[in-house]
Amino acid sequence: MRQLPPGIHPPGPDQRRLQPGPRPRLDRFLRDEAGSSRSQRRWRPPATPEDGPVDQTARRACRELTRLVAAAWPHARHHQPEDASWSDLHPDHVAKIQADLPNVPPAAAALALRVWGRMHGLVALEIDGHIHPVAGNPAALHRAEMLDLVRSLGLA
Template sequence: MSIDESGHAAGVMSRRERLRVETSREIKTIALRQLAEGGPGAISLRGIAREMGMTARAIYSYFPTRDDLITALMSGIAASLAQALTTATNAVPATDPGGRLLAWGQALRQWALAHPESFRLFYGRPIPGYQPPVDGPVDQTARRVCRELTRLVAAAWPHARHLQPDDTSWSDLHPEYVAKIQADLPNVSPAAAALALRVWGRMHGLVALEIDGHIHPVAGNPAALHHAEMLDLIRSLGLA
């Protein structure tokens, strides 16, 4: 068994380390509640410290700034979403591109319903005054999510190309998006990349409406409505 510099067995947290992890988790839980109750601008380190009975100095030892707290929140949210989408997609054989897209769309909705505040923080309006780190963990994980959906759509492209416009050029898309797609998936055509954006819009739009409470007043069964929309999307790509 290897021993780290503090004298503890490697991989085993000390009591102090466990308490730090638990306190950090509680801080983030309260921050998400602040978000749910007052919107993105309501997240306050001093408010969290008061609620937890901590001094401002103590809470700043966990998160020196509000931006650090928000970045930690966003990083955890992005990782959770990416893992849920990957797990659902990998449960379907690669030979079934329609089934994989359906699994991806359903996993997005299920994750959002289980974590509505996290969904709003990750995909909602920009947080006033927040400056995310450039190419930090949030950007990297969001890029992973985008890359995997584009990969799924690219796998469906041989079936979809006769049903979709094929006259898109790279100049029709945002240069930053183009650079990321070409770096991650160099064999994807501009038409397939544009189609991935339209697929994302349909998947995300209905979920966002449901999370914000706009679906329930008009749909008796939001799950059935979402399922029907995903099946229609898959059929529009020429997939079974």
């Protein structure tokens, strides 16, 4: 078994979820080491059934975010590149967008994905423990990013 990275110490059984700190890195390290071969060491999320609760929730969140961007599109379009086309997006995603929101232009759908990426990116960084070491006030960072997203939609 490899040595733990510097600054990472395995918790006792009663401390595993109680102490703040770089838990995601340790959990990922321990999962990686649990695999019996190199190909199994990379953690992957468990497969979820197609059109199951996870898929339905993701589709609903994406649809509502796209609906929000589409509502802001008359203001946002002046701040966005105009060269987006449906071919820039995955055909399955295009089919879902067009089924749920048939009047959304491809540039608005692309903008919705960029908005989602910016929101998800900060959340993922925080979950993985990367925000606290570099941001004195993570809440202010999140607020500033959301305000910038509102401005990018032409709503500020």
